[in-house]
Structures are given as C-alpha cells and as structure tokens.
Amino acid sequence: SNSPVTLLGLGAMGKALATAFLTGGHPTTVWNRTPGKAEPLVALGATDAAGAAEAVAANELVVVCLLDYASVRDVLGPVAGALRGRTLVNLTNGTPAQAREMAEWVAAQGAAYLDGGIMAIPPGIGTEHAFLLYSGDQGAFDTHRPVLERLGRAHFLGRDAGLAPLFDIALLSGMSGMIAGALHALALVGTENVAATEFAPMLQGWITAMTIGIPLYAEQIDSGDYAHGVVSNVGMQAAAYVNLIRAAEDQGISPELIAPLKPLMDRRVAAGHAHEDLSGLVELLRK
Ligand code: NDP
Numbered sequence: 001s002n003s004p005v006t007l008l009g010l011g012a013m014g015k016a017l018a019t020a021f022l023t024g025g026h027p028t029t030v031w032n033r034t035p036g037k038a039e040p041l042v043a044l045g046a047t048d049a050a051g052a053a054e055a056v057a058a059n060e061l062v063v064v065c066l067l068d069y070a071s072v073r074d075v076l077g078p079v080a081g082a083l084r085g086r087t088l089v090n091l092t093n094g095t096p097a098q099a100r101e102m103a104e105w106v107a108a109q110g111a112a113y114l115d116g117g118i119m120a121i122p123p124g125i126g127t128e129h130a131f132l133l134y135s136g137d138q139g140a141f142d143t144h145r146p147v148l149e150r151l152g153r154a155h156f157l158g159r160d161a162g163l164a165p166l167f168d169i170a171l172l173s174g175m176s177g178m179i180a181g182a183l184h185a186l187a188l189v190g191t192e193n194v195a196a197t198e199f200a201p202m203l204q205g206w207i208t209a210m211t212i213g214i215p216l217y218a219e220q221i222d223s224g225d226y227a228h229g230v231v232s233n234v235g236m237q238a239a240a241y242v243n244l245i246r247a248a249e250d251q252g253i254s255p256e257l258i259a260p261l262k263p264l265m266d267r268r269v270a271a272g273h274a275h276e277d278l279s280g281l282v283e284l285l286r287k
Pocket of ligand 1: 012013066093
C-alpha cells in the first residue's frame with residue numbers, strides 16, 4: 001500500500017522521516033519554513049509544496065515534526081481550515097498536557113489526531129532499531145499503520161493522546177539519568193588522566209548489567225513492598241553515596257549531576273526505611 005503522505009518540517013528528524021516515506025514508495029509532499037531544505041528529497045521524488053496550506057491540502061495524511069508544540073501552532077494555526085477531514089500525526093516532542101490540548105484543537109478543526117513519540121535518532125529511522133509510540137484516534141492509527149511502519153515499529157498505546165508523550169518522556173527521563181551518571185563517571189576517571197575512551201567499555205558494560213534491577217524495582221513499586229527481594233538496602237547505599245560525593249569533591253569534580261539522589265536517600269533512611277530497596281524513593285516523588 002503506497003498511500004501518499006504530507007510531511008511538515010524538514011529538520012534533522014523531518015528529513016529522515018521523509019526519506020523513509022520516499023524509499024518506502026509513498027508519494028510524499030514536503031514543506032519547511034526555511035526554503036531550500038527539500039532539495040535532496042525532491043531528488044528522491046518528493047513534491048516541494050509552495051506553502052503549509054498547500055502541503056496540508058495535498059494529502060489526507062499529514063505528519064508534522066517540528067521543534068516544539070509552539071512551532072506546530074505557528075504553522076497550523078494560520079492553515080487550520082485546511083485540516084478538515086484530514087488526519088494529523090504530530091511527531092513533535094511535547095508533554096502529555098500539550099498533546100491533549102492539541103488533540104482538542106485538532107478535533108475542533110474536524111480532523112483526526114494521533115500524537116506520536118519517536119524513539120530513535122535520525123539515522124535509525126526506517127531501520128529495525130527504531131520504534132515510535134502513538135496514541136489518540138485508533139481508527140486513524142489502524143488506517144495509516146502501513147505508512148507509519150515505514151518509520152519504525154509502531155506501538156499504539158491508547159485513545160488518550162497524552163499517552164505517547166507520557167511514555168516518550170518517561171523513556172527520555174530514564175535515559176537522562178543514565179547519561180548524567182555516565183558523564184560524571186567519565187569526568188571522574190579523567191581527573192587521573194584516564195582517557196574517557198579507555199574507561200568507556202567498562203562503564204558501558206556496567207551500566208548495561210545494572211539495568212537488570214529495573215524489573216525488581218517495578219515489582220516493588222507495584223506492590224508497595226520495597227523490602228521484597230532487597231539485596232542492596234538504602235541504609236548501605238546512603239552510606240556509600242557519601243563517598244560518591246566526597247570522592248568527586250576530592251578529585252575536583254562538581255557532584256551536581258549525581259547529587260540529587262543523596263537527600264532523597266537520607267530522607268528514606270531517616271523515615272525508617274533503611275532496610276528497604278532504593279525503589280522506595282518514588283514515595284518521596286509523589287506529590
Ligand atoms: P531540528 O532543530 O533539526 O529542526 C527543527 C525544525 O522545526 C525545522 O524544520 C525548523 O524549521 C522547524 N521550526 C522550528 N520553529 C519553527 C517555527 N516557529 N515555525 C515553523 N517551523 C519551525 O530538530 P529535529 O528535526 O531534530 O527535531 C524535530 C522534532 O523531533 C523535535 O520535537 C525533537 O524533539 C524530535 N526528535 C528528534 C530526535 C533527534 O535525535 N533529532 C529524536 C527524537 C525526537 P527551519 O528549518 O525553518 O528552522
């Protein structure tokens with residue numbers, strides 16, 4: 001099924017999305033605020049629309065991938081009338097609340113809405129390494145699934161448009177903690193002239209191995225029993241964490257990337273949870 005598609009936004013990600021549609025054989029109409037970015041795509045067979053309204057009018061399926069939701073409103077606001085009867089798939093990064101607000105606005109224009117999260121970097125688009133999260137209009141997802149699958153595996157999470165960004169942001173949040181820890185570790189060994197590239201394989205193996213704890217944390221969080229299966233209790237971890245902060249300072253490294261965990265551990269210990277697992281920290285995050 002080589003159904004046609006419109007793509008608004010030809011940044012690093014938009015270009016990769018357009019390329020995947022085109023190599024998948026889908027007639028693709030593209031538009032970008034700054035002209036000139038469509039040239040390599042036109043060479044692959046894309047149609048370069050003269051304006052956003054023309055691009056939206058060209059096809060029933062309209063995919064948008066811009067910097068943020070404010071830029072989506074900048075682009076779609078003036079051409080809202082052209083959306084009637086179309087399906088808008090918004091692959092722009094945003095929050096669940098922004099997605100729900102966008103879903104309402106798009107419905108008011110008489111169009112179907114799918115929100116999406118891209119779990120890949122541009123070179124991964126269209127490969128087996130890419131997956132994308134979708135939520136919103138299930139009928140629209142079912143109809144357009146073949147073309148969406150060109151970008152990467154497509155996961156539909158539910159009718160609440162906020163679900164895709166919720167999962168997306170949760171995955172990015174988990175990644176950000178991993179990156180923060182890794183950068184701190186690389187800086188720390190660097191204080192003794194250890195090349196980051198020399199230490200990196202050991203660090204990568206360690207972090208990869210430590211992800212084995214995630215399913216146990218999840219069980220503890222679901223059950224509320226943070227003592228279940230514990231092997232590294234918070235009391236022990238809080239004592240060791242003092243050394244993580246102290247070693248950073250002794251070596252002349254700011255501990256700010258790792259520091260936020262410490263007061264939370266201390267609070268759990270002070271509240272009598274020293275024998276429990278680290279997963280109990282989520283109790284302190286709930287407002
Ligand atoms: P880029 O910075 O490369 O491109 C940004 C795009 O947004 C450009 O097309 C730019 O147009 C457009 N834009 C920005 N502001 C406006 C505006 N006010 N009006 C109209 N167009 C605007 O970003 P990416 O392509 O990398 O990212 C796009 C989205 O994809 C983001 O939401 C990002 O979070 C998400 N994403 C990106 C990943 C990545 O690794 N790159 C991974 C996963 C998701 P112009 O050319 O005119 O400046």
